[in-house]
Amino acid sequence: MSLAIETVGLGKRFGSTEALVDLDLQVETGEVFGLIGPNGAGKTTTMRLLLDVIRPTSGRLAVLGLEPRSNGPRLRERLAFLPGELRLTSRATGRELLDFYARLQGGVTKRAYEALAERLGLDLVARVGTLSKGNKQKLGLVQAFMRPAELLILDEPTSGLDPVMQRVFLELVQGAQADGRTVLLSSHVLSEIQQVAGRVAILRHGRLAKLESVAALRAGAPRRVRLNARREDLARVRGVLEALPGLTGLALQPSHEGAAEGELVARYAGAPGPFLEAVRQLPLTDLVLAEPDLEEAVMTLYAEGDRPVVGGGNGGER
């Protein structure tokens, strides 16, 4: 079986709250797969279900081909996990705690976690309870990556990490993938994991809003556009842009009194060809076509999903 994770109609209800609804997901072995969504979208719920920390109310799931509940330790021996909310309060030192986890796993050498700690710049002598949020997160990462896991399940792995450590984290994920391991990771924001994830599932209100490769998301993502032209040309520029498919949110920036130039901003989603064709004839003084904004693409998805659910106004989740 080449699927690392398979869920069919997976659902989880907490009281009257539907945390996860009818989720069908297939993650292939060796893939780096991202779960994206705002708080309460169902990312953490999905991960906890995979680990048998919580149990589904409907549907079924298989992790490395095994059902989590009935296979218990036999399955979890082959997994690694980083919890999203790790508030370590222990008086133990980092070394003591990692030693404990290493022995709980079995077969993890001291050298394995020491090398990882060094790579992440984690002080193993300090008491765990006194560590900063970022250092606790590093400790969580060390214990996850030291395990000889076939599947790593990482909940918000980059939260609290500075940009340098985020880079080290991305290298660790790439290394795991090079070893043939599967990685499932979650984030609020796509930008933090887009460099490593091949595919992402975007969750919203416990439902799968979209399942797409990062490349495809990027292709469909809107770019920010800025165009400058002399005041007398602005009307003509606007006319051309308004007729261009894929261009939205066209607006004139407020500018100083009597400025000779005006500035237009907009968003453009689509292939660059038609855009270039349209602006080629325009008398512009400046033009910026920014990188595709993946965050914008995800936000657009959330917004799209909201329309049929919310009758009017905003914020009505149920």
Added chain:
Amino acid sequence: MILFTRFLRENRRSVIGWGVASASVCFLYLPFYPSMGGPELEQLMSRMPSAMLAVFGLSGPLDGVGFTHATIFGLLGTLLLILAAVGWGARAVAGDEESGALELTLSYPVTRAQVALQRALAMLVLTSVLALVVALSIVALSGPAQLNVAPVNALAASTAFWLLGLLFGLVALAAGCLSGRKGAATGAGAVAAVAAYLAQTLGNQVSGLEWLARLSPFEWAFGSEPLRFGFSAGGLGLLAALCALCVVAAVWGLQRRDVGN
């Protein structure tokens, strides 16, 4: 046994603190006996209402054995042990769960039954340390303070004391395993202890309520006056059985539910 040793190590400081406190109670109160005993005390006692004396565990004659029971097992010693045990019981699973550490532990190749059982076992060891401290303190002071407590009887009373404290700790553990809430676990342990204490006191004071005292673990532990008469298998057996029941409830409670949140 990694979970067992880890929990012991996490509570190393805590057990030293409670141990020092328990020994202090023994060494602060018991040496007063020779200066308090004799006719003056007997006179004072005879003027007090018997119900009030019973509240402090002063039912029998106030010799060295009676004094030791009243000060240590009837009052402060037992209070300290129960406080310590309930604290450990609430932290063992519910506290770990609230901090998010439990779900990480459960992602490793361990079963939930192992988590509950090994922590219950660690609580058994931690409480036994405190019971041993009290037993040794009494034995050490028995001669100098003219208490006249036979060492085997000190051991018998401390064993009852140990199981009594462990019981309320395990009530907290079980409540934590069932609910996942540290507050609920602490509350359950405390309420159980207070209820059991009241049941014994009321049962022994109010005629017609004797059956209430017989239901109380305090009565099972000390009703047979182990400090005077030695081991009593019946009471210890009941305490041990109820402890075992709490462990079963803890394992069952943790296995059946969602962890976290």
